[in-house]
Amino acid sequence: MTPLQLPLLDVSQPLHPSVLSALNSACRDWGFFHITNHGISKELYNKIYILCKEVFNQPLDIKLKLGPSASINTYTPHFIASPFFESLRVSGPDFYNSAKKSSNVLFQRANSDFCEVLQEYGNKMIDLSKKIISILLNCLEDGFEKKYHESEFIRCHGYLRINNYSAPGNFDTGEIEGLGKHTDMSCFTILYQDEIGGLQVRSKRGEWVNLTPNEGTLVVNIGDLLQAWSNGRLRSSEHRVVLKHCVNRFSMAFFWCFEDEKVIKAPEDLVGEENSRLYPPFICQDYVKFRENSESGRFDIVGYTVDDFTLKSTSISKDFNSKRSASI
Numbered sequence: 001m002t003p004l005q006l007p008l009l010d011v012s013q014p015l016h017p018s019v020l021s022a023l024n025s026a027c028r029d030w031g032f033f034h035i036t037n038h039g040i041s042k043e044l045y046n047k048i049y050i051l052c053k054e055v056f057n058q059p060l061d062i063k064l065k066l067g068p069s070a071s072i073n074t075y076t077p078h079f080i081a082s083p084f085f086e087s088l089r090v091s092g093p094d095f096y097n098s099a100k101k102s103s104n105v106l107f108q109r110a111n112s113d114f115c116e117v118l119q120e121y122g123n124k125m126i127d128l129s130k131k132i133i134s135i136l137l138n139c140l141e142d143g144f145e146k147k148y149h150e151s152e153f154i155r156c157h158g159y160l161r162i163n164n165y166s167a168p169g170n171f172d173t174g175e176i177e178g179l180g181k182h183t184d185m186s187c188f189t190i191l192y193q194d195e196i197g198g199l200q201v202r203s204k205r206g207e208w209v210n211l212t213p214n215e216g217t218l219v220v221n222i223g224d225l226l227q228a229w230s231n232g233r234l235r236s237s238e239h240r241v242v243l244k245h246c247v248n249r250f251s252m253a254f255f256w257c258f259e260d261e262k263v264i265k266a267p268e269d270l271v272g273e274e275n276s277r278l279y280p281p282f283i284c285q286d287y288v289k290f291r292e293n294s295e296s297g298r299f300d301i302v303g304y305t306v307d308d309f310t311l312k313s314t315s316i317s318k319d320f321n322s323k324r325s326a327s328i
C-alpha cells in the first residue's frame with residue numbers, strides 16, 4: 001500500500017494560491033490534509049502523554065466511575081469501540097474544569113498539572129481551529145471567509161478525545177482494528193497521532209490507504225457537519241485505526257463542532273442555480289442524537305454518516321406527508 005501524498009500547510013504563513021488549489025483537491029477527494037508550524041511543542045505533547053498515561057493506568061473500577069453508566073460519562077472503556085481502545089473526553093472551552101471533574105474521581109483530588117496542560121492544549125486547538133476554518137472558507141470560494149466566518153462559525157466549540165490503544169498480543173489474526181470505520185461528527189478534527197502509525201483513510205473506490213505519521217505535523221480531517229454545510233464540496237471520509245502486534249498507540253483528536261441548536265444549511269452560493277441541495281437543512285443536535293441512538297452507545301465507531309441521516313429524515317418526512325395527505 002503506497003502512503004498517501006497530502007498537502008502540508010504551514011499555518012504560520014499566508015498561503016500561496018497553489019497551496020490553496022492543492023488543498024481544494026485534497027478536501028474534495030480525501031477530506032484529509034496535514035498542517036505544520038501549528039505552535040504546539042513536542043514538550044507539551046510529552047507532558048500530556050505522561051499525564052494521560054497516569055489516567056489510563058488507573059484501576060478499571062476507578063475508571064468505570066467515569067464510564068458510560070456513570071453521571072460524568074467522560075470515559076469510554078475497552079470493548080465498546082474495540083477490545084483495544086479506551087478514551088477520555090475533555091470538553092471546552094473550560095477544559096480545566098472538565099479535566100478536573102474527571103481527575104477528582106480518578107485521583108480523589110484535582111490533578112492541577114493534568115488540568116492546566118489540557119487547558120493549554122485546548123486553547124491552542126481553538127486558535128488553530130479558527131485559522132483552519134478561515135483557510136477552508138478561502139479555499140472553497142473567494143470572499144467566503146468574509147461572508148461566512150462570523151455569521152456561520154462564530155459559535156463553534158470543541159472537545160478533546162484522548163485515545164489510548166493497547167497492544168494486541170502476538171497472534172496471527174490478520175489486521176486488527178483498534179478503532180473501526182467511521183466518519184467524524186465534527187466540522188473538522190485536528191488529530192495528533194504518535195509515531196506508531198495505523199491511521200487509514202478510505203478512498204472513494206473503497207481502498208484503505210495509510211496516513212503515515214510525520215513528526216511535527218498534525219492531521220486535519222473534514223467531518224460530517226462541514227460536508228453537509230459545504231453541500232458535499234468538502235468530503236468527510238471514512239477512516240479507521242489498524243494496530244500492530246505488541247505495540248501500544250496514543251492519539252488525541254480535537255473535534256471542532258457547530259453549536260447544538262445550529263441549523264445546518266448550505267449557503268445558496270454552494271447550492272447553485274439548479275438547486276442541487278444534497279442535505280435538507282437539519283439541526284446539529286438531531287444528527288448527533290441520530291448517531292448516538294443508531295447503535296446504543298457505540299456512536300463513535302459505527303459506519304453511520306450524515307448521508308444515512310438524510311436518507312432517514314427524508315423517508316420520515318415523505319412518510320409523514322403521505323400519511324398527512326391520506327388523512328385529509
Ligand SMILES: O=C(O)CCC(=O)C(=O)O
Binds near residue numbers: 179252
Ligand atoms: O487514533 C486515531 O488516530 C484516530 C482517532 C479517530 O479517528 C477519532 O477519535 O475519531
Ligand SMILES: [Fe+2]
Binds near residue numbers: 183
Ligand atoms: Fe475519527
